[in-house]
Amino acid sequence: MAKFKILVVILLGSCFHKATAQSCNTAYLGTKTLYKTPSKAKRDIPSGFKVVFVNHLNRHGARHLTKDVNTSFAWGFLKKADSLQMLTPDGVRLWQTIVKLNKVEHGNVKNISGEGKTELYELGERLYNNYSEAFNKPVKINFAITKEIRTRQSADAYLKGLKSKIKDSIIITDRVDDTNLRFYDLSPAYTKYETEGAWIANLDSLKVQLKLADMEQRIAARWLKPALLQDLKIAQTDKLISDVFGFESIVYSVKDEIGAAGFSFTDVDLSTFFTCDELTALGKIDAAEGYYQKGPGLDNNGIQVKIAAPLLADFIKTTDAFIKAPKYNAELRFAHAETVSPFAAIMDVENASKHAASSLDIDKTWKPGDIIPLSANIDWVLYKNxxxxxxxxxxxxxxxxxxxxxxxxxxxxxxxxxxKQHYLKKLIALGAFLNGNMNEYLSGLK
Structure with a gap:
């Protein structure tokens, strides 16, 4: 009888753990973390000063997947496994959940979600609420986007929120500026760093420390019958888990669309297919990859940070251009996590340029959910007396x-x-100015 009670407790404990996996700490979401509206800050403007200009960078809002669910490795693999009846009961449930997610995402990939539109709209409202003095008549806004549709959608939502607060007419100019906002796509040196950089060995070491291969094998064993599992290659297992983890992290961003498709959140919640420890480990690996590829990494002046130099120079130039001859009330830019993170690092923002003591500590030191969540943004707010x-x-x-x-x-x-002098000297040290001629740059602004 005693043994039976112990067995019941163990079984109940296991079921409870699995059923509540979706309530785990969501720090593992990293760059897919939904934007958190900060508490209203007190006005602490120095006496005699007033805000005159805002220079702004915004990551796109919460979004859908960037590729169709039904083009992924996980889709093709699970679909075939299901047809061969090689899925466990959990595997069947996983496949059915992914089928539902495919219906939610169909026709929406690469777009921002309803959640994203709300995030950006409210950010636009708060820009005016926080810095209304900067928007004196006539209001002129200059904004830049990248070639990706989600940045245009983000700009539209942001400007809609801003315009809802400004009762006067607004003159808006816009441009596509991949040079300053998608610099990571234009650098051959960075492309080589992504595929051959020394950081890869560090990431591989972290995976060994976390026993990733063993963990992924255990996860796959819950979804696949032994006959299929034994023929699965390590790379295939890794891709399967990676795809499902990617699907899981996106569902929080598409709650509006889940409802519109006739489902509830629990119908497409994939967190129940992982334990909390597994989600944490996968989140650690994601955070480490971001830290090495677009954060401080092994060298805070390395190529992964240096590539943001054109954007830093653009912020300086547009600020000084305003001081010389005010033209725009605000310069707004809408881009990506790969834009915001290296820009925060090259700016020497304290919590965005910290080095982690070890790979295991990255997600505690450099927190992607705090630095580059969905709708992440950086403001340079200029005051004058x-x-x-x-x-x-x-x-x-x-x-x-x-x-x-x-x-x-x-x-x-x-x-x-x-x-400005701090940043100009940094740009020169990084080789951003031809021949290091800072004086030539400065004279062009006088």
């Missing part, structure tokens, strides 16, 4: 940022000239 002095406030995800290497004039406000 009656004497013509300018202060700059830097914000990451609407929160004031500390900048390594620059001492603030007061609070989170930096003397613009000092901040």
């Amino acid at each position: 009656a004497k013509g002095k300018y202060l700059m406030k830097f914000l990451l995800n609407e929160k004031p940022a500390k900048i390594n290497g620059i001492k603030p004039a007061t609070g989170y406000y930096f003397d613009w000239q000092i901040a």
